[in-house]
Amino acid sequence: MSVVILVISIFNVEFYAVVPSIPCSRLALIGKIIHPQQVIHSVVHAVMGMLVAWCAAVMTKGKFQFLAVPCTPSESLDDAVPQMCLNEHHLFFLLSGAFMGYSYSLLYLINNMNYLPFPVIQQYKYLRFRRALPLLVKHTCVESLYFVRNFCVAYYFFGYIPKVWISTTMDLRIDSKLHPLDTLTGLLDLSLFYHAWLCGVFLLITWYIAWLLFKIYATETHHFPVQPTFAEETDQCLPKILNSNPPLIIKFLALQDLMLLSQYSPVRRQEVFSLSQPGGHPHNWTAISRECLSLLNDLTQRLIAQQEAAAANGRAKQPAGELKVSPQTPGALVTEDMSFQSQRSNIAPRASMSSLVKSSFMPLKTSPGSDVGSPFSSPALSCKMGILDVNSPWHGSVRSPQVTRRGPKLWTSGSDLQMNGSHHESFPLLSAAGVGSEAVQPRVIYTWLQNKQQQIKNFLSKRVLIMYFFSKHPEASIQAVFSDAQMHIWALEGLSHLVAASFTEDQFGVVQTTLPAILNTLLTLQEVVDRHFKLPHVSSKPPRISGSLVDTSYKTLRFALRASLKTALYRITTVFGEHLNAVQVSTEHKKRLQQFLEYKE
């Protein structure tokens, strides 16, 4: 038994993740199931399940105890040697254990049980465990019932295979006196059903408890010192950890600790606001605020990319005739000056996005390395480098596969169409622009290849079955964008609490130097998040969650993010009040801030 628990715990530890992986299409789900890692997980769980079932069978004694039993003596007492027969009940038990182990492993994958949800409120470990226990028992009983039922069905259809196999390999006879179990009457044995169910409950309870305890211990708050007391502790202090790239779980714990200290602990806040002893630099605050801001900026970029993809889909779905009426007609492009002005004019029709472009550039300068995720940066960069400047937003999306593959796309078929459209257009453009043909040649072949690829894709996407596997669930892809939003929520809360506390506690004014940047980031993010919730397919309300054992809170993280973003902004504006008018932000953001000050958001 202890071996089983140990192995299961090892698997729990090995497989945990703070960020759930959400399969966007059914094919991805199947891919996950046949992934070698998952196969090993399943096989080991099945073996462990069998082991537990064997233990249970031995413990129950009676008719379940041994695989081989002496046959019931037949009428004719010819055989002096009692022959050994197969105990089908024992086999049934072992197989049910294996089946439950496999089912558990499958559900573990499908329900993202390796995801570690962090609790809404802090509580002591014992209390959390006690709170979860009744639910765990109930959940286990019900699930075990379902497993046994499914297993009975499976055994009814396929039970003869292992039976025959075992009896031939181990040279055991099948007792003809007893009812075979893979018939209806055999399976209607209540005692067998009850024992199998009990064994399942036992197995699942031990496994779930191990899982629950691991979850509780892993998400327990950890206290990171803000300032090292000894030199060797430098690596363990909060600003250092936030700025390095530790395993995600440590980063999560650090951010959680930041949120807690900013909210509850004046003494530790004081350490954050303090200046370094020789030199007088606010290293702690700078490190913490920089990391939080870069996290939030990353999220902004990702959302913009996603919105851009969605908007492009929307446009591509319009009839092809309308595509031609887009601003870049070939005639306009023959003109030599394809400089920034024309690009401006091209972007100008997309006035809705222009503000985002501006604001997304500002943080780009401050945080190097974050510029890969943005499709907006690509036209600008190509402009500067002078490559094939077609300066169209369409062209940006031609090269965007690299980008959009990173951020999840919404509808594959939709974006395929859009790519097609852009390629048809880019041909006349290229020739008209009259760029050196040597440079164009490989490009043309490449685009031709891509074109073919798109055509094949288009062809395939019309087949229903393939569509079924490839089509992306919009909800799932949205969930995937926000899968690690817990980090951002904590960053928001920590930052806003620190800024609010700085109004009275910051003696050296270290926070004020970063206040415009913080406000800028928050307001930009607010704008982007607002826009995100206006997209089609985005529900504005969280789905109903039934109180089940398996946590699905990752599905609603985006709503939590939206709420905490607004609260964070209000926290800052409520504390600072009219003083915010003196902070240097753009006029657009100033207008927004004024609305926050008047409680009209």
Added chain:
Amino acid sequence: MCSLALFPPPPAPGDITLYEVNNSLVCGRLHEQLTFQNQLADLPVLSLPKETLKAHSRLEHSTQPAFIHHRESLWKGCLSAWRDVGLCGVLKEIASAEEEGLQWVKTGSRYLLAVCHWLSSLHGSLFPHLSLTSEDMIAAFSQAVDWAGCTIRAFAWHPHTSKFAVALLDDSIRVYNSNSATIPSLKHRLQRNVAAMAWKPLCASILAVACQSCVLVWHLDPTSLSTRPSSGCAQVLSYPGHSPVTSLAWAPSGELLLSASPVNTAMLVWDVSTENCVQLQWFGGGGVTYLAWSPDGSKVLAAAPSAVFRVWEAQMWTCERWPTIKGRCQTGCWSPDGSRLLFTVLGASVIYSLSFSEYRGEMQGQVGGSKTASIVADLSETTFETLYGEERIGGEIHSMVWDPTGERLAVIIRGHADVPESQTVIAVFRTRNSPVFELLPCGFLRGECGAQPQLIAFHPCFKKGALLTVCWSTGKISHIPFFFMSAHVPCTSSSPSPVIASTSVCE
């Protein structure tokens, strides 16, 4: 200790308390009030008489009576009873079945039903409030004096702006805003028997409403001009076994919402944006009737229907248990810094005070309360000799509010029901929390003739002192300002000036 005998005599009948200035309450006639109210910040003085409210068009809550009764088979009936009521419904259905045969099933279910009834009555004898109907239960535990009969059932000021919500007898809620003329009226299918309301702090317009069956969270658009927001704006937070909800409290940091029901021993901590909830279970006490979150966010008072209440510490969520001698805790309020709790118990006309060590955040999981509660005011019945005759004032305390500066305390004293002369009045105290806690008499407030106070609330951000809003039993809502210079000035001088340095030191 302060007692009612130290109070100045109540104002003459016919006079109305208008405001407090120079430490004395000024009374006057009705027309003076009208002229005076115009000077005050444009807060609406409302009159919501009972007659104008449309009563329920139908008394039954289900649509069943509107349809012709249709006989269905026993099997179907059981199925629907199971869906609607649960096990008890199925048993009842079987016991009342008219089919022949099945005799033993019918008698068996009858016995089972009897056992169920006996068990529930046993439970009810332990906690008598469980045998009340849910409406009676709300009426018993609500902060409103006459919840069942009065037009106004609940009242809530927005924590940051001049905006308040009023829940009315006809189960609608109206939101009044001093800056806008539109008065949204909120109605929802599930919004029935509203017991309490609370605005979300650090937010423009999110209102949580405690209803009979659930908690509704209204998301109102502050810029919208619509007077009838659709029920799609409301989020429904329900939890099995957690109804009726009688009290709500938002965390001052705006992230969590607490809800309490006298039937459920657990109070629920809601993460409203994701609709997740965490149960905070404590057995004993039989339920939770009243919640009050301290303004600094560190502690929560949770009163129970039996003679016990608890104070939770809001970081690690551990609690201290406080058994009371006389009866259940009726109401309580926190000082602005969260270091002192004033509470009253049913059956005793005194105010108790409980002090807590100052919250530092380092003592995780400790509430830090003092060992015993002390009596700070005695409000037992006192006779006042006035020019117009004798007046007897005093009795049990029904509700109590402390203003955000911590300088005024208003208390609704309920007269004895069997003594006709005794009346329900509002007494106001002057308070000081530091260095020593002090409670000094200020005076009685009087409304129009025949008007009994129903609900009281302080304006959360009145600049010139404190502003008490009183809802009267006549359906009138009036505002009584207390003008004083607060000693509790926010220390803005020590904070750095918000001018931004053009070049940062560190970068």
